[in-house]
Amino acid sequence: MRKILSWIFIIAGVGVMVISTSPTIMEAIVNYRQGIKGAFGERKSRGGDLMRMSYLDREDRFIYEGVPVNKKPDDTSSKKNIDLYVYGDSYMLQIPDSSVFARVRKYSFGRRDYEDLVYRLDPSQKNVLLIELSERFVRTYLPYYKVTYDHLKPAAEGLSTNDRPQPYSASLFDLKHIFNPGINSNIEYNLFNYNFLNGPRYWKASKTYRWFHRVSGDVVLSEDGQFLFYRPTVDPENEQSSFAPVSGKLLQELGDHLASLYDHYQKAGFDEVIFSVIPSPVTILQPKGYNRVIPVLQEQLEAKSIPYVDAYTNFSNYADPFLLYRRDDTHWSTEGCHLWLEILNRQLVTISEN
Numbered sequence: 001m002r003k004i005l006s007w008i009f010i011i012a013g014v015g016v017m018v019i020s021t022s023p024t025i026m027e028a029i030v031n032y033r034q035g036i037k038g039a040f041g042e043r044k045s046r047g048g049d050l051m052r053m054s055y056l057d058r059e060d061r062f063i064y065e066g067v068p069v070n071k072k073p074d075d076t077s078s079k080k081n082i083d084l085y086v087y088g089d090s091y092m093l094q095i096p097d098s099s100v101f102a103r104v105r106k107y108s109f110g111r112r113d114y115e116d117l118v119y120r121l122d123p124s125q126k127n128v129l130l131i132e133l134s135e136r137f138v139r140t141y142l143p144y145y146k147v148t149y150d151h152l153k154p155a156a157e158g159l160s161t162n163d164r165p166q167p168y169s170a171s172l173f174d175l176k177h178i179f180n181p182g183i184n185s186n187i188e189y190n191l192f193n194y195n196f197l198n199g200p201r202y203w204k205a206s207k208t209y210r211w212f213h214r215v216s217g218d219v220v221l222s223e224d225g226q227f228l229f230y231r232p233t234v235d236p237e238n239e240q241s242s243f244a245p246v247s248g249k250l251l252q253e254l255g256d257h258l259a260s261l262y263d264h265y266q267k268a269g270f271d272e273v274i275f276s277v278i279p280s281p282v283t284i285l286q287p288k289g290y291n292r293v294i295p296v297l298q299e300q301l302e303a304k305s306i307p308y309v310d311a312y313t314n315f316s317n318y319a320d321p322f323l324l325y326r327r328d329d330t331h332w333s334t335e336g337c338h339l340w341l342e343i344l345n346r347q348l349v350t351i352s353e354n
Helices: 002-021 023-033 049-054 090-094 135-151 183-192 195-212 248-267 281-285 293-303 311-316 334-353
Strands: 082-088 104-111 115-119 126-134 152-154 219-221 228-230 272-278
Touching: 002 023, 002 183, 023 183, 049 219, 049 228, 082 090, 082 115, 082 334, 090 104, 090 126, 090 334, 126 135, 126 334, 135 152, 135 248, 135 272, 135 293, 248 272, 248 293, 272 293, 272 311, 272 334, 281 311, 293 311, 311 334
Parallel strands: 082 104, 082 126, 115 152, 126 272
Antiparallel strands: 104 115, 219 228
16 A cells, blocks of 8 residues: 555656646636636635745735826837847836837737747838847857847748748656756646735745744845835855856856847847846845856957847936835836836837837
């Protein structure tokens, strides 16, 4: 009997791990459970992803009550001679439509690792490509930059794309994700993210925070206790960290990868290719010991006359940088997004006039 139970637990454990490695199966499970409201439904957090991970839903001080991104360009020209293609990550999900961009007639977006961006360039327009990247993914994505060519690509001749992103193609069981730290959150979701477990976990998280000034999960408190940070961005042993040592050789290689992307898409027909690395919250709000990945990469881009949106400098010099990020999330606030749009729009106006 003991052997039978052991085998049951082993098989169940392997099954959960395999399921947790598959983007396709995880997406199906999440979509199904989001529609369940009972005990076995998915927990709906009051706040952002860090509040969800830390179960601090009862701590109102971390709740973010921002408004949607809605800032119109300062430029009042009716000229719309730019088609803007953006290939980025979840930071770009707050962008509503082309109305927030200066001189842009058409805006197309593809989310890296989730959907392909298939483009058809209009020779009567200025075709601009913006490649956006969160700072914490610089060291994990850029070494494999060539995969971008498979997912940010031109439409086949004779086929109409309507400039809509295409579903990202992923294998059912993607072995490359087994060693991805993200698997931990998937396993936790499959084993513990159920409504009937919320009460005890809320109580434990709240008491741990109030009594010991600690938080659980992959979340840590800022030094002043006012913000939640994603642990990998703070851990100096993690590649996603703003404090992990980075050799000059690696930084040079990363800069070369950006230059290769620039050359590839210039040759593909884009009139301009712009890069933007969005600083992690801890980079701006708690900068002591920062490894300076962004400014060094930007220096390399500038030396090669490759344009970039300088969020790092503008965020660092902002009057109150604490307004630029959410307290409960890994992403920027509406104010942070608005500042980034101001910087980008100035560049778009210049491109439009040249």
